[in-house]
Amino acid sequence: MFVSRGVLVLGVLLISAIGGRSESIPCKLKDEKHGKVCVCTADYCDYLDNPVLTEDNEWFLISSSKQGLRFSTTSDKFGTGEKVTVQDYVEPAPEAANGTILSRLLDKVVASAFTLESRESSITRTVTLRLNRTKTYQKMVGFGGSFTGAVSYLVENFKQSELSDHLYKSFYAEEGLGFNLMRVSIGGCDFDLEAWSYAEEEGNTLLSDMDELDERDVERVAQIKRLIEVSGVKNLLVKGAAWSAPPWMKTNSRWTGFGRLKRAYYQTWADYHLRWIKLMEDNGIPIWAISTGNEPLNGIFFMYFVKFMSMGWTPQTQAIWLNDYLGPTIRNSEFKDIILFGNDDQRYSFPHWFKMMNRTRPNSIDYLDGLALHWYWDEIFGNSFIEQTTEYVPDKIMIVSESCIGDKPWQAAAPLLGSWERAEKYARDYLLNIRLGFHGWIDWNIALDEVGGPNYVDNTVDAPVIVNTTTFEEFYKQPMFYAIGHFSKLVPEGSVRIDAVPSNVNLDSVAFLRPDNKIAAVLFNSGRADLDITLVDTVRGQFIVNVPAKSIHTLLYS
Ligand SMILES: *[C@@H]1O[C@H](CO)[C@@H](O)[C@H](O)[C@H]1NC(C)=O
Ligand SMILES: *[C@@H]1O[C@H](CO)[C@@H](O)[C@H](O)[C@H]1NC(C)=O
Ligand SMILES: *[C@@H]1O[C@H](CO)[C@@H](O)[C@H](O)[C@H]1NC(C)=O
Ligand SMILES: *[C@@H]1O[C@H](CO)[C@@H](O)[C@H](O)[C@H]1NC(C)=O
Numbered sequence: 001m002f003v004s005r006g007v008l009v010l011g012v013l014l015i016s017a018i019g020g021r022s023e024s025i026p027c028k029l030k031d032e033k034h035g036k037v038c039v040c041t042a043d044y045c046d047y048l049d050n051p052v053l054t055e056d057n058e059w060f061l062i063s064s065s066k067q068g069l070r071f072s073t074t075s076d077k078f079g080t081g082e083k084v085t086v087q088d089y090v091e092p093a094p095e096a097a098n099g100t101i102l103s104r105l106l107d108k109v110v111a112s113a114f115t116l117e118s119r120e121s122s123i124t125r126t127v128t129l130r131l132n133r134t135k136t137y138q139k140m141v142g143f144g145g146s147f148t149g150a151v152s153y154l155v156e157n158f159k160q161s162e163l164s165d166h167l168y169k170s171f172y173a174e175e176g177l178g179f180n181l182m183r184v185s186i187g188g189c190d191f192d193l194e195a196w197s198y199a200e201e202e203g204n205t206l207l208s209d210m211d212e213l214d215e216r217d218v219e220r221v222a223q224i225k226r227l228i229e230v231s232g233v234k235n236l237l238v239k240g241a242a243w244s245a246p247p248w249m250k251t252n253s254r255w256t257g258f259g260r261l262k263r264a265y266y267q268t269w270a271d272y273h274l275r276w277i278k279l280m281e282d283n284g285i286p287i288w289a290i291s292t293g294n295e296p297l298n299g300i301f302f303m304y305f306v307k308f309m310s311m312g313w314t315p316q317t318q319a320i321w322l323n324d325y326l327g328p329t330i331r332n333s334e335f336k337d338i339i340l341f342g343n344d345d346q347r348y349s350f351p352h353w354f355k356m357m358n359r360t361r362p363n364s365i366d367y368l369d370g371l372a373l374h375w376y377w378d379e380i381f382g383n384s385f386i387e388q389t390t391e392y393v394p395d396k397i398m399i400v401s402e403s404c405i406g407d408k409p410w411q412a413a414a415p416l417l418g419s420w421e422r423a424e425k426y427a428r429d430y431l432l433n434i435r436l437g438f439h440g441w442i443d444w445n446i447a448l449d450e451v452g453g454p455n456y457v458d459n460t461v462d463a464p465v466i467v468n469t470t471t472f473e474e475f476y477k478q479p480m481f482y483a484i485g486h487f488s489k490l491v492p493e494g495s496v497r498i499d500a501v502p503s504n505v506n507l508d509s510v511a512f513l514r515p516d517n518k519i520a521a522v523l524f525n526s527g528r529a530d531l532d533i534t535l536v537d538t539v540r541g542q543f544i545v546n547v548p549a550k551s552i553h554t555l556l557y558s
Helices: 002-018 101-120 149-157 161-172 215-231 263-282 315-331 352-360 384-392 420-435 479-488
Strands: 029-032 035-041 058-065 072-077 083-085 125-139 142-146 181-186 237-242 289-291 339-346 370-374 397-402 440-445 447-449 465-467 474-477 496-502 508-513 519-525 531-537 541-547 551-557
Touching: 035 161, 035 479, 058 479, 058 541, 072 541, 125 508, 125 519, 142 479, 149 215, 149 447, 161 215, 161 474, 181 215, 181 263, 181 397, 181 440, 237 263, 237 339, 237 397, 263 315, 315 339, 315 352, 339 352, 339 397, 352 384, 384 397, 420 440, 420 479, 420 508, 420 519, 420 551, 440 479, 479 551, 519 531
Parallel strands: 083 541, 125 531, 142 181, 142 440, 181 237, 237 289, 289 339, 339 370, 370 397, 397 440, 447 465
Antiparallel strands: 029 035, 035 474, 058 072, 058 551, 125 496, 465 474, 496 508, 508 519, 519 551, 531 541
């Protein structure tokens, strides 16, 4: 009994090993304290070519799981009536160093049987997911990450250039996560080696010392150009945000603390933004968007907690600056089509921030094409903060412009290598905010070191890639990397969200109709049991797939 079950499992394993794998390079799994990471070195890094559907009724599934699947693939057809099972990752049986072939096989059989035993002890849940491509919602702008000074510093120290190419391709190539958005700081931010800005020369309101890129940006721009080249990203959309003006323009003459922009420099600060856009453009990086400034409330309410570069704004002062200075300066310039984002801060300021702006300067918010949100308080402040915002101003581009884990006192302010729980937190919040109407998402630092820096005030956090700074010869892709990828990889710019309704809470999902008329859907099983998903498409029919406990998937079909 024991052995025969095992032989069955062995058979399944052999079949799935022979079955249609693509040319792609699998993750090199490594056990770490909190779970599994994928290791990349100069000569090895995992990639997955995007699936090519050859027949109308074919479907394709990309899967990751707590157990150890990382972008593994399964495919079949609609309407066969047979359930397809996504096999979860199985730990390789310990090698018998000197046994006979028969005894090695027996070892495998016994190990597999144990796996089967524990799987069987859990029940299988079921859900029906209905997709309706004629019921449509927002059109997606895309997904991305941030190229901070910290990222630039780490890349600069890589021992081999092939390793930086792998980092770039892992995020921005089609065979990577297919990112198309990027956030950069205008001047410095906390993820830098020190506080800095352009135009630090006191009283130089003509900004004549801002006529070329800062040496830190010379390096960063060269790296971003290389990223564009090796990843082949077609339409990189770069969004800038300033953390603080140089101290001489501020009421407290410091980088941080309770300080605002002096009224006398409102025009200078608008000119500064225009000058930066021009410098970046002149150096080969066209800018897509800027925001009115990173986390304006840091310099008003939170200066006892926030030790890094910040500049305070109230909605009233920001309305005046935007309406009377920044807005006209940008709109009357050669860069008049730049997208302007407002707020760039947490949920608790939505939508009052915009209402108060409009009270100070009626129609000032017309200058804003979009609203940018940081996700950090999403779990505390409910969806109504966003729902009221999209009701108040329905036509703005909604972007999450910052997300990471480790910012809270109750979280480890450091990378947890291999943490699947952190991947799940990402999946949950992406699903939540996309369903609330967000058009895009830019994560924070694409890579950090083992302690979650460098950060000049030790405001360390986690990131989807962690670099080994002992050797600077390898980096680790966290489960978070794959969680983000399940959204970004098969949902290109221009995809439209469609109705995806699960019959119960066992499954969380969003789905999209892509510009090429294919359907992409994210399927998240956060439960401890495996799940039979019956997918029903109003046009295509249905199929049943069984997915393992604690797994996340991206489905593609025509
Ligand atoms: C099998 O390997 C073990 C440990 O590696 C060793 O002690 C033993 O002598 C080996 N047996 C044979 C038959 O080679
Ligand atoms: C799909 O959505 C459209 C538009 O909302 C609706 O008219 C239609 O009844 C829906 N189809 C199904 C099967 O729910
Ligand atoms: C902004 O204020 C003006 C003047 O009070 C008003 O006409 C307009 O409707 C307001 N806009 C929004 C989006 O509330
Ligand atoms: C980084 O590399 C060193 C040297 O190979 C190794 O000892 C260390 O465990 C690595 N760090 C991590 C987090 O894996």
